[in-house]
Amino acid sequence: MAANDAVTIRDLRIVYSSGRHETLAVDGASLSVGEGEFVALVGPSGCGKSTILKVVAGLIAASAGTVLVGDEPVNGVPDGVGMVFQNDALLPWKSVRDNVRLPLALRGLASREQDAEIARLLELVQLTGFEDFYPRALSGGMRKRVALARTLAYDPRLFLMDEPFGPLDAQTRILIGREFLAIWERLGKSVLFVTHDVEEAIALADRVLVMSPRPGRIVAEFRVGLPRPRDYEEIRFEPQFRDLQRAIWYALTGDAGSRAAS
């Protein structure tokens, strides 16, 4: 692991305590995300993959192990880290415009610059014309785009994405996935992307890490050698994609070794 990786996690252990009950969520997970690299973390539900994201975001404290963002140990919320939540976490009482404005206003940008930036970002996520809508009036896919625009407004060096396309229907999922891939391939920021969708992980990521059931740790790693820019849909028919899909599937179900592809 290079010293200047975007994220470095070594021997991470996370214990949840609720009341007297203690749950070992993650035990001995190690991973890294290189600068500008897109890493997907897949695993069965409840394996602690979202918990790892929250630790990197500084929302939950690690019980043991090392977590670095850049060269800095995570202690509180680190600088330059943007999170996209599974349920969007949009402010229902703010219009699309003002939801995207939030990180800009927090940064103390002059209001004219805020407006210009909002217009640029909403065009990027193809939501021009919906500035005055409230989140409630938007479809799931549109809300997702607002959440993306808001995170882009924060301009983080590292994106943490917690099953961001999870609640969407299959078609919208592909649409948003394709748009997001196109935006990301232009920006080239580091991403740690949590999902349970193996196809999504392969189509987006440079590397796919597979987690075990709880207590979670990394049990397999696959490098996705598919060339970029990728066609989010067409790429699924590449033989290499199919091979990866099969291998990752076996790693997930614990039938490792029988058909290694990596």
Add this chain to the structure above:
Amino acid sequence: MSETKQSPFALWLGRLVVGVVVLGFWELTSGRWYNDFWVSRPSAIVARVGLMFVDGDLWFHLQATLEETIAGLLLGIIAGTILGVGLASSGRLAGWVHPYVMAVYSLPKVALAPLFVVWFGIGLPSKIVMVTSLVIFVAFYNAYEGVRNIDPDLLDMMKTYKAQRLPTLEWVVLPSIAVWFFTSLRLGIGLALIGSVIAELEGSNRGIGYYITKSGNSLDTTGIFAGLFIIMLVALALEAIVGATERRVLRYR
């Protein structure tokens, strides 16, 4: 629970019919089937209110009651909301203080009226304090629960943007508890009117509560009903104001 769908016209027509039937029954039976001394009659009550309007009694009493009600309501709502938000975001302190708040809440506040008179005299201040003591708990409770019910993802989201306390209050906490705030305002209207009328019964020389007591002392049931009718109108007017404000503020829903 579920109301059958109907046009607004049918709805209001139905409401009008119910009102006319009930009041008409009262009007027609009073003095025929029973002595109107006990329950008066709608026409006499309306006439009394009209008389009060003409001779200035209405505004004289209404002004006092409105002052107590609105001042006490606003004071109680604001103080209760600040205390509720403060305690709910205070972490450990909340656990220490909460049972005592609930203990004081369980007191019948009406029984505090004599105490307030001893402390603040029989003038306006003691009555405002009476109203405030009723309203403040509702506002406190709603604000407290409101803060505890804020979507934790929104708070996490604000944290990832490194938002400080004040922006978090502005962007997330206050809008989140707005729904609860309007609930306390609605409940508060009724309580505030109870508070001011009770305080006026306790000792005063002005106000609708005083007018009701005075009428009662002279066995003037029409006067009592006139007072009740005026209170009802005040409650409806305040409800309408709060309702209109609520629809404006919560239009995102």
